[in-house]
Amino acid sequence: MTADSRKILADVDAYCTELRPIEELCYLEHRYNEATVTLAKKYGLLGIPIPVELGGRGADALTYARALARIGREGTGVRTFFSGQTSIGQYPIWRYGNADQHQRYLPASCRGEKILAFGLTEPDAGSNPLEMTTTYRRSGDKFLLNGVKYLISNGGIADAVVCFAYPEDKTGKDRRISAFIVDTAGDTFEAEDLSAKPGMFSANTGMFQMTSHPVPVENMLGEEGSGFRVAMGTLISGRLSVAAGCLGVIEDCLTESLEYARTRIQHGKPIGKHQLVQEHIAMIEMGRAASDALIERAAIAKDVADKNRGDKSLLAEADTKVAQAKFFASNAAWEAADRAVQIYGGRGWSELYRVGRHLQDVRVCRIYEGTDEIMKLKIASSLLGKDFAAFG
Ligand SMILES: Cc1cc2nc3c(=O)[nH]c(=O)nc-3n(C[C@H](O)[C@H](O)[C@H](O)COP(=O)(O)OP(=O)(O)OC[C@H]3O[C@@H](n4cnc5c(N)ncnc54)[C@H](O)[C@@H]3O)c2cc1C
Numbered sequence: 001m002t003a004d005s006r007k008i009l010a011d012v013d014a015y016c017t018e019l020r021p022i023e024e025l026c027y028l029e030h031r032y033n034e035a036t037v038t039l040a041k042k043y044g045l046l047g048i049p050i051p052v053e054l055g056g057r058g059a060d061a062l063t064y065a066r067a068l069a070r071i072g073r074e075g076t077g078v079r080t081f082f083s084g085q086t087s088i089g090q091y092p093i094w095r096y097g098n099a100d101q102h103q104r105y106l107p108a109s110c111r112g113e114k115i116l117a118f119g120l121t122e123p124d125a126g127s128n129p130l131e132m133t134t135t136y137r138r139s140g141d142k143f144l145l146n147g148v149k150y151l152i153s154n155g156g157i158a159d160a161v162v163c164f165a166y167p168e169d170k171t172g173k174d175r176r177i178s179a180f181i182v183d184t185a186g187d188t189f190e191a192e193d194l195s196a197k198p199g200m201f202s203a204n205t206g207m208f209q210m211t212s213h214p215v216p217v218e219n220m221l222g223e224e225g226s227g228f229r230v231a232m233g234t235l236i237s238g239r240l241s242v243a244a245g246c247l248g249v250i251e252d253c254l255t256e257s258l259e260y261a262r263t264r265i266q267h268g269k270p271i272g273k274h275q276l277v278q279e280h281i282a283m284i285e286m287g288r289a290a291s292d293a294l295i296e297r298a299a300i301a302k303d304v305a306d307k308n309r310g311d312k313s314l315l316a317e318a319d320t321k322v323a324q325a326k327f328f329a330s331n332a333a334w335e336a337a338d339r340a341v342q343i344y345g346g347r348g349w350s351e352l353y354r355v356g357r358h359l360q361d362v363r364v365c366r367i368y369e370g371t372d373e374i375m376k377l378k379i380a381s382s383l384l385g386k387d388f389a390a391f392g
Pocket residue numbers: 084117118119120121123125126127128150151152153154205364367368369370371372373374377390391
């Protein structure tokens with residue numbers, strides 16, 4: 001690990017330590033934690049993998065994954081903010097944007113002056129984004145976007161969203177999705193917080209409606225019609241973030257469980273001396289170790305693909321390895337939180353304890369950025385071959 005990577009991880013650790021008591025209070029009061037952003041500004045963490053010349057810290061994928069794992073210990077909601085801002089917000093602008101778009105969006109978002117989000121999902125288009133109904137049409141030097149995006153991390157607080165839409169006036173093979181950087185200002189963009197959720201209370205999840213919302217033509221991201229490629233490439237980055245965050249959840253569940261098992265006395269001895277409690281600890285640790293290994297090789301594969309842009313086989317390898325890490329770590333984190341709650345007994349089933357909060361929050365990791373089922377189909381078709389793809 002380089003000195004730069006060590007410094008980034010030390011800053012992340014200091015950030016997490018300072019954030020923890022504030023996050024706990026916000027979570028218990030079910031309110032958005034503004035310190036997630038303000039402290040991230042203080043420690044320079046709003047663009048960890050973005051190049052230094054664009055305002056970021058220039059971290060490789062493995063360092064960024066380790067940073068997200070540390071942040072994940074503070075809760076899935078905190079880590080999800082970083083996904084929205086960086087993994088699926090800044091990342092597509094950096095990878096698919098031009099120099100002008102880089103300059104207009106990346107330094108400002110690294111300074112925390114612009115909050116970002118990624119708007120792919122719609123009420124009727126989740127696992128299959130090709131079923132989206134959002135459209136765009138050209139009007140002078142603008143595109144006008146119409147449609148609704150649903151279940152968007154940071155969607156209620158974003159200043160700009162990477163958004164996807166079909167051309168209104170094209171049919172057949174010409175009807176291909178394009179990507180846009182959409183500024184959210186103006187009354188043609190109406191956002192709403194989605195607060196009826198069973199966890200991640202201190203993070204923002206939103207939806208928004210665009211009604212002939214004007215987007216400057218220079219804000220099309222990538223070539224016209226390349227939006228699906230932009231979305232799928234971005235999701236590799238997003239899934240690695242989910243996997244790494246889940247590793248952090250497992251680590252925190254393990255730390256909390258060890259402490260509790262050593263100190264809670266029942267039947268005259270610490271519960272950690274009861275063999276069935278030890279089984280829970282062993283299983284959490286095995287999930288942690290296996291997730292860690294899968295995430296490391298996925299991050300390395302993603303770095304190699306990022307450095308060899310245009311090499312489809314390296315991208316496919318990164319895609320599959322990240323899908324494996326995402327599927328495994330999110331299920332291992334769900335199991336770890338469940339076992340940790342069991343070790344805590346009645347106290348565990350409470351928002352007052354970290355393990356109870358992890359259990360509530362981490363379930364969504366098996367759903368967003370591609371569900372368990374979609375990850376399995378992706379992994380199987382990577383082995384069987386393209387002709388066996390279950391859909392698409
Ligand atoms: C808290 C939260 C934050 C989110 N953040 C974002 C975000 O920032 N940006 C964004 O664009 N989206 C975001 N999402 C949306 C998320 O990515 C979708 O919810 C997810 O992709 C699943 O889509 P869906 O909910 O429409 O479920 P559906 O696609 O309707 O799926 C329902 C069920 O059917 C299964 N299914 C569907 N198709 C198949 C198939 N071919 N084979 C087998 N099973 C199948 C699914 O696996 C699932 O079990 C977020 C969601 C949540 C809950």
